[in-house]
Amino acid sequence: MTHKLLTDHPGKxxxxxxxxxxxxxxxxxxxxxxxxxxxxxxxxxxxxxFQISQQTDLYFEYSTNEKVAMEVxxxxxxxxxxxxxxxxxxxxxxxxxxxxxxxYVGVKAGMVILTADDPLMFSSQNEQDNRYYALLxxxxxxxxxxxxxxxxxxRYAFELSEQLKEPVILRTTTRINHSTGPVVLDHISPINKNxxxxxxxxxxxTIPSVSRDLHVQLLQNMKQAANLSELSSWNISSGSxxxxxxxxxxxYNYVKDAIxxxxxxxxxxxxxxxxxxxxxxxxxxxxxxxCHKVLIVExxxxxxxxxxxxxxxxxxxxxxIKGKAEHLFSRLFEYDPAMVRSVIxxxxxxxxxxxxxxxxSDLPEIPGRPPNLCAGCGHRATFYAVKQVAKTMDVEVIYxxxxxxxxxxxxxxxxxxxxxxxxxSSVGTSCGFSKVLDxxxxxxxxxxxxxxxxxxxxxxxxxxxxxxxxxxxxNGTTAMTGHQPHPGVDMTLWNLEGFTQISIEKLVRAIGVxxxxxxxxxxxxxxxEALKEAxxxxxxxxxxxxxxxxxxxxxxxxxxxxxxxxxxxxxxxxNELACPAFYIENDQLNINPAQCIGCAVCAQxxxxxxxxxxxxxxx
Amino acid sequence: xxxxxxxIVAVGGQGNLLSSRVLGEAAVAxxxxxxxxxxxxxxxxxxxxESALVFGDAASTIISDxxxxxxLGFEPSETLxxxxxxxxxxxxxxxxxxxxxxxxxxGKGNYPDLNQVTELIKQKTDRLYALNATELARxxxxxLSVNIVLLGALTATNxxxxxxEQMQDAIRKTxxxxxxxxxxxxxxxxxxxxxxxx
Numbered sequence: 151m152t153h154k155l156l157t158d159h160p161g162k163x164x165x166x167x168x169x170x171x172x173x174x175x176x177x178x179x180x181x182x183x184x185x186x187x188x189x190x191x192x193x194x195x196x197x198x199x200f201q202i203s204q205q206t207d208l209y210f211e212y213s214t215n216e217k218v219a220m221e222v223x224x225x226x227x228x229x230x231x232x233x234x235x236x237x238x239x240x241x242x243x244x245x246x247x248x249x250x251x252x253x254y255v256g257v258k259a260g261m262v263i264l265t266a267d268d269p270l271m272f273s274s275q276n277e278q279d280n281r282y283y284a285l286l287x288x289x290x291x292x293x294x295x296x297x298x299x300x301x302x303x304x305r306y307a308f309e310l311s312e313q314l315k316e317p318v319i320l321r322t323t324t325r326i327n328h329s330t331g332p333v334v335l336d337h338i339s340p341i342n343k344n345x346x347x348x349x350x351x352x353x354x355x356t357i358p359s360v361s362r363d364l365h366v367q368l369l370q371n372m373k374q375a376a377n378l379s380e381l382s383s384w385n386i387s388s389g390s391x392x393x394x395x396x397x398x399x400x401x402y403n404y405v406k407d408a409i410x411x412x413x414x415x416x417x418x419x420x421x422x423x424x425x426x427x428x429x430x431x432x433x434x435x436x437x438x439x440x441c442h443k444v445l446i447v448e449x450x451x452x453x454x455x456x457x458x459x460x461x462x463x464x465x466x467x468x469x470x471i472k473g474k475a476e477h478l479f480s481r482l483f484e485y486d487p488a489m490v491r492s493v494i495x496x497x498x499x500x501x502x503x504x505x506x507x508x509x510x511s512d513l514p515e516i517p518g519r520p521p522n523l524c525a526g527c528g529h530r531a532t533f534y535a536v537k538q539v540a541k542t543m544d545v546e547v548i549y550x551x552x553x554x555x556x557x558x559x560x561x562x563x564x565x566x567x568x569x570x571x572x573x574x575s576s577v578g579t580s581c582g583f584s585k586v587l588d589x590x591x592x593x594x595x596x597x598x599x600x601x602x603x604x605x606x607x608x609x610x611x612x613x614x615x616x617x618x619x620x621x622x623x624x625n626g627t628t629a630m631t632g633h634q635p636h637p638g639v640d641m642t643l644w645n646l647e648g649f650t651q652i653s654i655e656k657l658v659r660a661i662g663v664x665x666x667x668x669x670x671x672x673x674x675x676x677x678x679e680a681l682k683e684a685x686x687x688x689x690x691x692x693x694x695x696x697x698x699x700x701x702x703x704x705x706x707x708x709x710x711x712x713x714x715x716x717x718x719x720x721x722x723x724x725n726e727l728a729c730p731a732f733y734i735e736n737d738q739l740n741i742n743p744a745q746c747i748g749c750a751v752c753a754q755x756x757x758x759x760x761x762x763x764x765x766x767x768x769x
Numbered sequence: 770x771x772x773x774x775x776x777i778v779a780v781g782g783q784g785n786l787l788s789s790r791v792l793g794e795a796a797v798a799x800x801x802x803x804x805x806x807x808x809x810x811x812x813x814x815x816x817x818x819e820s821a822l823v824f825g826d827a828a829s830t831i832i833s834d835x836x837x838x839x840x841l842g843f844e845p846s847e848t849l850x851x852x853x854x855x856x857x858x859x860x861x862x863x864x865x866x867x868x869x870x871x872x873x874x875x876g877k878g879n880y881p882d883l884n885q886v887t888e889l890i891k892q893k894t895d896r897l898y899a900l901n902a903t904e905l906a907r908x909x910x911x912x913l914s915v916n917i918v919l920l921g922a923l924t925a926t927n928x929x930x931x932x933x934e935q936m937q938d939a940i941r942k943t944x945x946x947x948x949x950x951x952x953x954x955x956x957x958x959x960x961x962x963x964x965x966x967x
Contacts, residue, residue, distance in 0.1 A: 165793045165803070272808055296828070297804075329806040329830040330793055403804075403828035410826075488833030506857045507835035508893035514885065516850045517878035519780065519870040521814035558814065724875045730815060733874035 153202045158338045166333040168326045169194035171297045172264065175304025176234050177202065179260070180339035183226035184210040185219035187602060188631040189238030190273040191327035192266035196236050197632065204646075207341045212628075212635050215573075215602040216241035220248045220263065227261035227317065228354065229345040232308050239267040239280045240572065244603065246283070251356050252317060253287040254364035256371065259342075260308030261317040263289075268324050269449045269484035275553070275572065277483070279450035284319050284427035288368050290375045291319040291427035292384065295402040297331035303384065303424065305336065313378065316371050319427070323449065325400045325484065376428040384424030387437055391417035393498050394441030396434070396458055398423045401447040401485055408491035411503050418498075429457055435465045445497045446473030449485050472497060521558060525731040526747035528697025529556045529623050531671035533566045534727055534751065536592060536621065539681045547590045547685075548583060552576040552604070554596035555630045556623050563728050566594065574603025577620060581611050584618040590685060591618035597654060598628035598636040605657070611690045612662050619684050619691045624654055625699040633702050658692045665691035672697060674754040700747050709763050710743035711753055716760035723752040723761070770801070772825035773929060774832045778851040779818050779843035780868050784916035787943065788841075789820040791920060795931045795939035796824055804830035815871065817847060824930055839928050840894075841919055843902070844868045845886050852893055859894045860928050862963075864919060866903035898926060898963055905958040911948065914955035921959025933960070 155174045157164075166174065173195045176184070184203070186196040196212070203210035213219035216237040226233035237245065242265045249263070265283070268274040284291035292307055294300040300322065307318040352360055379385065389409070395418060397405050402422045409415050421437045423429060438444060438461070446455040455473035462471055474481050478493050488505070495502035523530045533556075540547040551557055551567040552575065560567035569579055576593040584591040595604045600622050608620060628634040635641060641649035658666050665687040669677040677695070684691040698706070717739055724732050724739065729752060731745035741752075743764060753761040775792070779785035789805055796803035804827065807820045821832040834853045842848025842863035855861065865883060872878035890897045902918040909918065917940060923929065924936050937953060944952045 163797065165790075165797050324808075325806055325831060328808065329804065330789070331804045331830065332797055332802070400830075403830065406828045486831055486833040487827075487829045488836055505835050508852075508855065508857050510853055510893065513849065513852065513889060514881045515879070516846050516881060517870045517873050519815065519817050519847070521781075521816040522871055524814060555814070728871070728875070730871050730874075733869070734876045737876075 153198070153205055155198055155202060156205065156338070157335065159335055160337040162335045163332045164335060165330060166297060166301070167194060167330050168297050168300050168322065168328060170198060171301035171333045172304045172320075172322070173198040173202070174333065174335070175301040176262070178301070178336050178338050179305045179308040180232055180341045181208055181234055182231035182341050182343055183223060183233040184208065184236065185213045185222040186236040187213055187216045187219055187241055188628055188634040189241050189266070190631055191268055191324040192236050192238050192264060193631045193634070194327070195264065196634070207343055214637060216245040217248055220245040220252070223261055224248060224252050224257070224317070226345070227257035227259045228255070229347045230258045231342060231345045232260045234262045234264065236264040237266070238274065239265055239278055240274060240276065241265070242280055242283055244573065249283065250287050251361075253289050254356060254361055254368055255354055256315040256367070257311060257317055258315070260311035262304065262307045262311060262320050263317050264320045264322070266322045266324070266327050267450070270324075272324055275570070277450065279453060280321055281426065281453045282451070284321070288372050289316055289319050289427070290314060290425070291321055293321050293399045293424055293426050294326055295399055295422065295424065297326070297329055298333045299424070300326055301333050302336070310378070314371050314375050316375070323399055323484070372428060376431070379425045379428050380430045380432055382425040382430065385430045385433060386422045386424065387419065387433065389415060389419040391419055392440070392442035393418045394421070394437060394444035395419070395447055395494070396421045396423070396437070396444060396454060397447035398426055398454060399449065401449060401490065404485055404487045404490035405447050405494070407487050408494050411491055412495060412500060414498070414500065423454065429461070431461050434458060434461050438462050438465065438467050438469065441469060443470040445478070445494060446471065447479065447485070447490060448473065451481055520561060522561070522728070522730050523555060523558050524700050525729050525745040526700040526749040527555070528625055528671045528695065528700065529559065530564070530727055530729060531674065531697065531749065531751045532621060532623060532677070532695040533559050533564045534755070535671060535674060535677040535681055536566065537726070538678050539685055540592070542682070543590055543685065545588065545590050547592050548587070550576045550579045550583060550591065550593045552595040552599045554599055554623070556594055556596055559594070563725055573599055574607060577604045577607025577611065580618040580620065581607065581614065581616045584616050592685065593618060593620045595620065595622055597622060597624040597626065597638045600654065601637050608658070608663065608690070608692070609661055615689065617689055619693060622654060622692060622694045624694055624696045627699050627702060629699045629701065633699065654694055658694070663692045664689050666694070668694045668696060670697060671695045672749050672751055674751055700749075706747070709748040710746040711741055711748060711750060711761050712743070712764045713739050713741055714760050714762055716758045718758050718760070720757055722755055722757060726755070727752055770825045770930070772823060772827045773839065774837045775822040775824070775839040775841060775929065776832055776837040776851060776854045777820040777822070777841045777843070778847045780847060781814065781816050781818055783818075783843045784913060785818045785820055785843060788916040788920050789822060791917070791936065791939045791943045792822055792929070792931070794943050795935045798938060799931055799935050801930055802826060804828070806830040819851070839923070841923050843915060843919060845883060846870075846881055849881060849886050849889065852890065855894050857894060860896045860898070860926060861890050861894050862898045862919065862923050862926060863890070864902035864915060865899050866901050898922060900959070900962040902959060905962060906955055909955035909958050910951045911955070914952050917952040917955040918959035921956035922963045925960040925963035
C-alpha cells in the first residue's frame with residue numbers, strides 16, 4: 151500500500167500530526183537523502199521518511215548519532231541532492247561540531263536541519279533553546295506556528311537553502327511536533343538523484359587559509375539572508391494600535407487567542423517572526439516605531455527580546471520593551487493560552503478574562519501513575535541481579551546511568567541510577583568516578599546509546615586503565631523512542647535487507663576490554679554469578695545483558711505464571727522487582743495473566759517456590 | 770464559530786489517540802477547524818496520556834487549566850486528577866471502571882472511593898455522565914473498544930459540534946476495516962448509555 155504521505159493530491163486538506171506535516175513537506179520538496187538519530191519529539195518524522203524510503207527513490211537512514219546524520223546529509227547536499235537531518239534539541243549538541251563549520255562550507259543543493267526543542271521537558275534532560283544555534287553558527291532559521299506552516303516551511307526551507315547556499319535550521323517545539331491539525335497538500339516534486347561532486351579543495355577543505363575566506367563568505371551569506379528575511383512573508387505584521395506584541399512559534403497562537411478573548415484587536419499590533427534568523431531588523435524597527443510599548447512573547451530564553459532591544463537601541467527608540475521579567479514571562483517551561491493572556495493583560499494594564507475555576511482543595515489524594523518498566527522487561531531482571539551482587543560488596547556501589555527506558559530504573563524500588571547528564575555519559579563519567587572515589591562504579595547503557603556515544607568512553611577506559619563495570623543493556627532496539635533500528639540490530643528480523651549487524655560483544659573485545667561476559671538476565675542465578683565475577687575484576691569489565699525488548703519480541707511464546715497457595719506473603723517479588731503484572735487482592739499476591747509474559751524471574755527469586763507457570767489447560 | 774475545548778485523559782494502551790483521531794477526522798469532514806495536541810511519550814510504559822482538542826476558531830492546540838468545556842475520562846481516578854482542567858460549567862463524561870495504578874495494585878497507595886469521585890465531579894462541574902465503558906466494550910465484542918464506547922457517550926451529550934453520522938463516518942475512515950463493525954456497535958452502546966438516561 152502506498153504510504154499515506156505520498157498522496158499527490160494538491161489542494162486536498164488532511165489531518166496531520168506536526169511530524170507528519172514536516173515529513174510531507176520534505177517529500178513535497180523532493181527530498182533525496184535523509185538521516186537521523188531518533189529523539190522525542192522529532193521521532194515520527196523519521197519513522198515516516200524511513201517507511202517512505204522503502205517505496206520511493208528517497209534514501210533514509212538511521213545513523214549511529216546526530217553528528218553522523220548531519221555529515222551524511224552534508225555530503226549529499228555538497229553533491230547536489232536535497233538532504234535533511236532530523237534530531238531532537240540535544241541531538242544538535244552532538245552535531246554541533248559539523249554544524250559550525252558546515253556553515254562555512256555551505257551546500258550546493260538544499261539541506262535542512264530539523265531540531266525539535268522540548269520546553270517543559272516532556273521527554274528530555276534539559277530545555278535548552280536551540281535558537282541560539284542559529285546565532286552561533288550564522289545559519290538561517292525558520293520556525294512554524296501551525297501544522298500547515300510546518301509542512302509549507304519545510305518545503306520552503308529547501309528553496310531558501312539553495313538560494314543562500316547554506317543549510318537551513320528548521321526549529322520546532324513539542325507542541326508543533328505533537329500537535330495535529332489540517333494541512334493543505336501541495337504537489338510532490340520529483341526527486342533529483344543526479345548527484346555530482348565537483349572537486350574544489352580550496353573551497354571545501356577547511357584548512358585555516360580556506361576557512362578565512364569561508365568565514366568572509368558566511369558573513370556575506372548572512373547579509374543576503376537578512377535581506378530575504380526582510381522580504382519574507384513568514385514574518386507577519388498585523389493589527390493596528392500602539393500596543394505591540396512580538397512573538398514566534400506556538401506563542402503566536404496563544405497571542406492571537408488572547409487578543410481575541412481580551413477584545414483588544416483594535417489596540418494591538420502583532421509581529422510574528424517565522425523567518426527568525428537573521429531577524430528582519432528594518433521591519434522590526436518600523437514596527438517598534440508604531441508602538442507605544444512592546445511585549446515579547448517567546449518560550450525559553452530571551453532570544454528575541456535581547457535582539458529586539460538592540461534593534462531599538464540602534465534606532466534610538468526608548469519605548470518600553472519587556473518579555474522575561476518578574477510578573478511577566480518566565481524563562482522556564484512551556485507557555486499556555488491562559489498564561490499568555492494574563493501576562494498581556496498585566497502588561498497593558500487591562501482586566502484579564504474572568505474565570506470560574508472550581509475550588510479543588512478538598513480533592514482526595516490521587517495515587518500517582520509514574521511510568522514503569524514493562525512487565526517482563528529484561529532491564530528489570532538485570533537491575534535485580536546487579537543489586538544482589540552489590541549487597542555482597544564491602545564498598546558502596548554507585549550507578550552512572552544513561553538515556554533510554556532503563557533510566558526508569560531510577561524509581562523505587564529499583565533505585566538503580568545515581569548520575570546522568572547526556573547520551574553516553576554513563577561511560578565517560580564512570581572513568582571520572584572510579585578515579586576519584588573509593589567505591590565500586592557500575593554503569594548502565596543501552597545498546598543504541600552505546601553505539602551512539604558510549605564507545606569512545608569505553609576506549610578511554612581501556613587506554614587509561616580505569617576500574618569499573620559497564621553493563622550494556624542489549625534489548626535489540628532503540629526502545630524508548632519507538633523501536634528504531636541501530637547497528638546492533640538484525641534487520642532481517644524486520645524483513646529489511648542491505649544491512650550488516652555489528653556484534654557488541656566482538657566490538658567490546660576488539661577494543662581490548664580485559665573482562666567481557668554475556669548474560670541472559672532471565673537466568674537469574676547465572677547472571678548473578680557472571681556479574682559478581684565482573685564486579686570483582688580489577689580493571690574495566692563489560693557485561694552484556696541480552697534480552698530482546700518485551701514489547702516487540704516476536705519470537706517469544708508467552709506463557710503466564712501464577713501464584714500458588716505456597717505463597718507466604720514475603721513479597722520479595724513485589725518489593726524487589728515491582729513488575730507491573732503483580733497485584734494484591736484480599737491481601738494476597740496475584741499475577742495478571744494478560745500482562746505476564748512468562749519471563750519467570752519472579753519464580754526464580756520466590757523463597758517458597760510459589761510461582762509456577764499457568765497450566766495450558768487451566769489458562 | 771464558538772470554541773469548544775475538550776480534554777481526553779486515559780492510561781497508556783486505552784486507545785485515547787485513536788479516539789482523538791476519530792474526533793479530528795469528524796471535525797475536518799464537518800468543515801470545523803480543529804487543533805489537537807497530545808502528550809504520549811511514555812504511553813507504552815503505563816503513564817497517563819492526555820489529549821487536547823480545540824474545536825472552532827481558536828489557534829491554540831493546548832488547553833490551560835480551568836478552560837476545558839468538556840472532559841472525557843477513560844479511567845475514574847484520572848478523570849478526577851484532570852478536574853483542574855475544568856471550569857464550573859464544564860461537562861464531564863467518564864468511564865467508571867478503575868485501572869488502579871501499580872502503587873495501588875501492590876498495596877502502597879489508596880484508590881479514591883468511586884462514589885466520592887462521582888460526587889466530587891458533580892459538585893465541581895455542571896454535568897457528569899458516568900458509565901462503565903469497559904463493560905459496554907465487552908458486550909460490544911471487544912474490550913479494546915472502550916475508546917469508541919466513550920466517543921458514543923460523548924456524542925450523545927450533544928456538547929460537541931459533531932453529529933452522530935459524522936462520527937460514524939470518521940470511525941469507518943479511521944479504524945482498521947476488520948474492527949469497524951464492532952466499533953460501530955461499541956459507539957451505539959455508548960450512545961445508548963447516555964440517551965437511555967434521558
